[in-house]
Amino acid sequence: MSDSSTESSVLQVRGIGKSFPGVRALHEVDLVLNKSQVLGLIGENGAGKSTLMKILAGVQPPDEGEVLIDGEIATIGSTRDALSLGIALIHQELNLATNLSVGANVFLGREPLRKGLIDDARINEESRKYLEMVGLDVDPTTLLGDLTIGKQQMVEIAKALSIDARVLIMDEPTSSLSQAETEYLFRVIKDLRKRGVSVIYISHRLGEVKELSNHVTVLRDGENAGELTCEEIDHDAMVRLMVGRDLSGHFAKEQRETGEQVLEVRDLCTAVHPEHALSFSLKAGEIVGVAGLVGAGRTEMLETLFGAMPSVGGAIFVEGNEIELDSPVVAIRAGMALAPEDRKTQGLVIDMSVRENMSLASLDRDKRKCGFLNFAKENAITKAMIKSMRVKTPSDEQIVRYLSGGNQQKVVLGKWLAMKPKLLLLDEPTRGIDVGAKREIYGLMEELAKTGVAILFVSSEMEEVLGMADRAIVMHEGSITGELEADELNEENIMQLATGGGKAA
Ligand SMILES: Nc1ncnc2c1ncn2[C@@H]1O[C@H](COP(=O)(O)OP(=O)(O)OP(=O)(O)O)[C@@H](O)[C@H]1O
Ligand SMILES: [Mg+2]
Missing domain, CATH: 3.40.50.300 (P-loop containing nucleotide triphosphate hydrolases)
Structure with a gap:
């Protein structure tokens, strides 16, 4: 030194x-x-x-x-x-x-x-x-x-x-x-x-x-x-x-085919900002970013969509069918998944093992599909996820409480990615995650999108929105102030809309 x-x-x-x-x-x-x-x-x-x-x-x-x-x-x-x-x-x-x-x-x-x-x-x-x-x-x-x-x-x-x-x-x-x-x-x-x-x-x-x-x-x-x-x-x-090695090509953004409309949100009103009706839609295979400043109401919007927070108006449709709001169980059955922002209280069962946490969400899916649990398959999924996301844990059986902050985050994400939903809602997916693992997560998002999953992700990291999103929805004080298509997606436009201004010319 x-x-x-x-x-x-x-x-x-x-x-x-x-x-x-x-x-x-x-x-x-x-x-x-x-x-x-x-x-x-x-x-x-x-x-x-x-x-x-x-x-x-x-x-x-x-x-x-x-x-x-x-x-x-x-x-x-x-x-x-x-x-x-x-x-x-x-x-x-x-x-x-x-x-x-x-x-x-x-x-x-x-x-x-x-x-x-x-x-x-x-x-x-x-x-x-x-x-x-x-x-x-x-x-x-x-x-x-x-x-x-x-x-x-x-x-x-x-x-x-x-x-x-x-x-x-x-x-x-x-x-x-x-x-x-x-x-x-x-x-x-x-x-x-x-x-x-x-x-x-x-x-x-x-x-x-x-x-x-x-x-x-x-x-x-x-x-x-x-x-x-x-x-x-x-x-x-x-x-x-x-x-211990060079990392290049941070973002994996590729050209993808988009399919049918997966989600339609019509005049959704959250309990936090009941005065603003939110409307937008998402197609299969699309990755859409939700940008905005902290406190813009992005988390509330995701949670209301997922039924984890009460709504005060509006309707949502998944593949054309109206979904009852106010119930995460109904949302999961309709093929939705939400990886929340606050991993400790919402995303994880902190005193259960890595394996149990990772298989929680997809076990429910399998129960629904065939009426019994397929443990061998879940084990294989967990192992594959631990490997692909490079979760640092002494074993699959380690209690999640004892993992480092970033590794806990990887377990939450792994859980939802393993579920392969139709519509994946991610709230600040890479908060606290190191550079190498971020790349793995972006790669997984791309892979899922390629198989037709629609992804809506909230992120406060400008780079991530610009690098990952095909399109962005920008929020300010509870309302959607604009949508940016790929060719309008730049830092200036996002900041303008996020601070309540209009799109730059
Ligand atoms: N109380 C504990 N019991 C068991 N293992 C622990 C405990 N505290 C930390 N560890 C382990 O020690 C290692 C270092 O963890 P630490 O939290 O210091 O990492 P970190 O560098 O802060 O990571 P991050 O960037 O994810 O926050 C990890 O493998 C973690 O799982
Ligand atoms: Mg730490």
């Missing part, structure tokens, strides 16, 4: 090892974080990034190795130890109490007292200061749950500042943020650097890593795979170190 030896390191990791039953998550891992720097930490799904960060934050102990703070060996036996050493971790799934006020969250667990009671006045006064530092213009008494995810994240950062964190760790912070919120977060990170805070930034969005990082550390299969100094950081170099 040539560029770091001369500077003062705030935090150093030496020879860290950590194993779980059947998995060696980390092996002799080293890492150096310098003062006022952003260290990008990257690696494929299951490479060990979150495991290492949880060790630094005192969530779990290492089996071996040591952590140095300011050059001295530190004992991090608990999250409290980590906080007192000035290390704050912002988990991907935010750890805040949505039913408490913003101020209460900033001081959660270390509330100032006055005459034995929680001193709300002081909480409000003090938290205002930290909220201001992250540029968050909300009253400390606001209920946290009323803020967008992006603002909630800023509250987490304000909280980190209030403990005087010197090391701020962010594990995939932007995956649920809108573009504007992401830009804002970047400004805050740059500002924190100026204040002397050091940041470890984990993301699968390599563009973000490049923009922010002064140095990049790459993990592969739990080991150090390489380092990139500031000048060396570029997309291909990062990918090469992550996957």
Whole structure:
């Protein structure tokens, strides 16, 4: 690490090892974080990034190795130890109490007292200061749950500042943020650097890593795979170190024959935006993207289509037959499948095995078709899916809870892809998924479309919509503001419609 030896390191990791039953998550891992720097930490799904960060934050102990703070060996036996050493971790799934006020969250667990009671006045006064530092213009008494995810994240950062964190760790912070919120977060990170805070930034969005990082550390299969100094950081170099080979041709978009109309949506009204009627249709073999900013009502639309959320008006037709809304069972019978956005609560049975999770949806299909379960076939499908999506798991029987975030996502998708529905609804299909596996997923989508499956996918990643969609539907504040055919599909048109404007000429 040539560029770091001369500077003062705030935090150093030496020879860290950590194993779980059947998995060696980390092996002799080293890492150096310098003062006022952003260290990008990257690696494929299951490479060990979150495991290492949880060790630094005192969530779990290492089996071996040591952590140095300011050059001295530190004992991090608990999250409290980590906080007192000035290390704050912002988990991907935010750890805040949505039913408490913003101020209460900033001081959660270390509330100032006055005459034995929680001193709300002081909480409000003090938290205002930290909220201001992250540029968050909300009253400390606001209920946290009323803020967008992006603002909630800023509250987490304000909280980190209030403990005087010197090391701020962010594990995939932007995956649920809108573009504007992401830009804002970047400004805050740059500002924190100026204040002397050091940041470890984990993301699968390599563009973000490049923009922010002064140095990049790459993990592969739990080991150090390489380092990139500031000048060396570029997309291909990062990918090469992550996957150990060159990846080219990111998107698999091909010419496809489209068939009969599979889905027709007529004046559908969701409960969240009842004032807007949604209408569109989809043909067999078509891949249609749903673009828009976070909060545009895209998830609500998919869930209402699937019957997972009540509708307040309208009708939908699958292959010409009207389908009763408000029932996922009816939707599945009609050949629909939905891979939801929030994998932990909706897509997975977290305490069941990989095999059981993957075969859940298609078992139902087979039961319907022939009245009994075909276990041998389901086993074969699961094995094929684990292989083609490169799910990192010690065995088919591993409990899903113990897989890394991205690998859980692959299991959810695998489950629905294995089902081969007529109409596949995907909500943010590649969120949290590494570059290599993304390619596999795009390939699978193409393959399914070629066999006549109609795919409707919601994505906040511009690149993905432009790269995968034959056509795009753009939403803004609950309404469809426009449809873009292949020849109109470009970034400018999407942004125009997504922000409520019209198509560019
Ligand atoms: N509590 C646990 N029990 C068993 N295995 C675990 C546990 N925590 C992590 N693992 C395993 O350790 C390995 C590293 O996981 P980790 O979550 O650190 O990956 P990651 O690099 O953060 O991946 P992602 O990009 O998907 O979030 C994976 O194989 C994972 O399944
Ligand atoms: Mg992780």
